[in-house]
Amino acid sequence: MNSFKEKFFNLLLGMFVGDTKIEGKGGFVNLLKIKKKYFENEFKLKLQEKIEEILKIYPEFESELFEKLYTFFSRYFSESGSIYFVNTPSYHQIYEKIYTDKEDVILFWKTRDLYYIKTDRIFKSLEIKIEENGRECKFCFDASKLEYKKANEKREVIYELDEERTTKEKIYFYVYYSERGKTTKIDEILKKLKKKEIKITEDILEKAFKRFEQQSEVDYFIHKNAKAFLTEQLKLYIYNYLFKERQDWTKERLDQIYKFQEIAELIIDFVSKFEDELVKIWNKPRFVFNSNYVITLDRIVKQNKEKGFEIIEKILNHKNFNEQVKEWKELGIIDENFDKNKIIQTSLTGKELNKKYQFLPIDTKYFKDLEIEILSLFDDLDNQLDGWLIKSENYQALNTILPKFKEKIQTIYIDPPFNKEQDADYLYNVKYKDSTWITLLENRLRLARDLLKDTGSIFVRCDYNGNMYVRLLMNEIFGEENFRNEISVSRISKQDPKVKRFNTAIDSLYFYSRSEKFLFNLLFKNLVKAKSERWHAMDSQGQGQPLYIFGYLFEPPKGRHWTYGQEKIKQMEEEGKIRLKCKKCGYIHTSGIWKGCPQCQNKNEIKVEYLLTPTEVKQIDSNWTDIPGSSPGWDFNPVPNSE
Incomplete structure (x- = not known):
């Protein structure tokens, strides 16, 4: 097999299967497995038949055909099987629009027109050798039981000793992602190994774990319109090849180029069909696995006094009531002196709620057997709710609620994960490639715009790592004419005398409207000293x-x-x-x-x-640095922003 033929088929294998053996569990891994079957059972056979058909006519064209196929597709197929500008050195002369008739400056990035899925490491089972003081230790890591991350939650890799397979010659571990704070119990592992008369130090174990975790992290995307993108790039590639230099083309030579085009279009057709299916799956509204309602005591009574007090008494005597009390204490709503017997009081007019406790929130997750009874008190529950709190991957949540809330939202505030230079102590990732971060944000901002009313506005908080991208991205999605303000807000001040630069004191809050019809009320604040x-x-x-x-x-x-x-x-x-x-x-x-x-x-x-x-107030402008960078006193991570 010539080198380009081998490279080309390896490239296709990577495109359909990914640059790794597919192991483990999880939604995205299942899609990769479907993709692998699609490649092996359908696509590969049809492609080989078409290539053989062409090479019967032009056998001398084989080497060049595979060279051209590899050269073209290697520009756009990534190691994760995603399609975008992957390998674009200047001598490839790849073209893309960087301005339009309307805008002379637009934001271009490599992963434009993609859906960002997640960043993850697709771990493969691995054997590792660690040498220590002239002794070789062999470790085998089994990733077949690992269930991959659903989105961008931050989860640690943990290890469990496989005692059955472990011998003095080789130590076996199962690999998992941590759940509910579970960690690798190194002390227990060392004790179990000692029972098997295997002498291993904690340092050697840590080295083996670190070596396993060095498997590269990759970004996963789905192209919004793979066929249009690859077809356009193919046309540019062929045009550039034919007209780069002036020369006479024979009929046979032109026919060979057309045959290359046929093969390339066949590949594009197969690749884009699967990609289109992935787009449908990604944008399909999700099912709600679980829903709970939080309703204050006064509202329960207000709907139906007699029935309301009857339900409250059931809640007070419920087996899970202590769990509700525990939550109230954690939130600081009640103190240690709380007495449930004082919630309902009796007066001359009958039962009434103690004013001290009338706004206590009842969470139906603790009282599922009473939930229907509570909800039946409300005639129009949707319109009587003050809001929804959704726990979900946010793109999927926005996409799922879009049919219900399209063009109905007045105000949106988002504080996306800042694209920091290094990872930080958050429950989600904050370190991305710039192009990945822009795509993540673009996907969600487009949905946000669809949710806003004509009179609505959106506020996006960002810092110096992403300000230059956010402004251009917001201009593209909401229109430069709908930019209203760049508001300066304080951030938590951290003085570091070792850093050779000024302390970063502010973040930016970008204020855009949906249209010219947006609602806006002037805000005022009291002056410390009134002006006469x-x-x-x-x-x-x-x-x-x-x-x-x-x-x-x-x-x-x-x-x-x-x-x-x-x-x-x-x-x-x-x-x-x-x-x-x-x-x-x-x-x-x-x-x-x-x-x-x-x-x-x-x-x-x-x-x-x-x-x-004379005036006692001042009109608020775009300088909001007079308020703290965050709201202290909240036992919450990350700390909520003051604005």
Whole structure:
């Protein structure tokens, strides 16, 4: 087999199967297994038949055919089986649109037009040798039982000793992802090995685990329109090949190029069919596995007083009530002196709720046998709910609720995972390739726009790692004309004298509207010290025209314009809210035609002032650094933002 033929089929195998043996469990792994069957049972056989058919006509074309197939497809097929600009050195002369007739600057990134699925390591079973003090230790890691991550939750890899297969020559481990805080119990492993008379130190174990975990992390994507993308790139490739240099093409040579095109189009057709199926699966609304309702006691009583108190008494005597109390204490809603017998009080008019406890929230997850009875109190539950709290991978959650909430949401605030230089102490990933992070955000922002009303707005918080991308991405999705503000918000200040730069003190909050019809209310804050009535210069930045003030035509100062127009100035003269102040002697003119200063005869060196009314408030602008970077006192990770 010539080298390009081998490379080409290995490339296809990687495209359909991924660059690893498929082991373990999980939704995405199951898709990879389906993809592998599709490749081996259908696609590969048809492709080989087509290639053999062409090589019967042009046997001398075999080497070049595989070279061209490999050269073209290696640009777009990644190790995870995703399709995008993977290998694009400048000499390949790959083309993509980087501006349009409407925009002369747009954001381009390698993984544009993809759905981001997740970042994960598809672990393969591995045998590792560790040498220590002249002794060789062999470890076998079995990944066949590992259930892969569903999204981007952060989960540690843990190891369990397989005692049955372990011998003095080779130590076997099963590999899992941690659940519910489970960890690798190294002390127990060492004790079990000692019973088998296998002497291994903790350091050697740690080295073996680290070596296993060095398997590379990859990003998984699905192309939104693989056929259109690859077909366009193929046309550009052939055009560039035919017309790069001027030469005469024989009919036979052109036919060979067309045969290459036929094979390439066959591959594109097969690849894109499977990719289209993945798109359908990815965008299919998800089933809700479980739902609970949180309803305060006062609302239960308000719907039906007699029935409401009957249900509350059942709740108070329920076997799971102590679990509800535990949650209230964790949330700081009640203290250690809480007494459930004081929730319901009796007065002359009958039963009533203790005002201290009337807003206690009842979570139906503790009272599933009473849930239907509680919900039956409400005639129109959907409209009486204050909100939904959804625990899910957020793209799937947004996509699932889209039919119900399309163009119905007034305000969206998101604080996406910042694309930090290194991983951090969060329950989710915060370290991505820039292009991956942009795709993750783009997928969700497009859904967010579909959810917003015409009068709605969205606020997106970001830091210096991603600000330059977010602004351009928001311009593309919401329209540059709908940009409203870049608001500065404080972040938690960490002074590090070793860092050779200024401390990063702020993050950015990008404010965009859905359309020009968006609702906006001015916000005000109280001044620390109220401002009394005072006079202020009546000129603002930017050159303007002369206007009549007290019957005299005054030129504004150079580079300035009069703050108010002619009509407003006339009104202010009548109300006594404008005056002229002589710059030479300080004379004040408040009424009548201005003929010059009666004290020093100065006529033009005048300061025009208007009267500001007393104020105790200040209009809020885009500088929000006067509030803390986060809300302290919450036992919650990550700490909620103050804005």
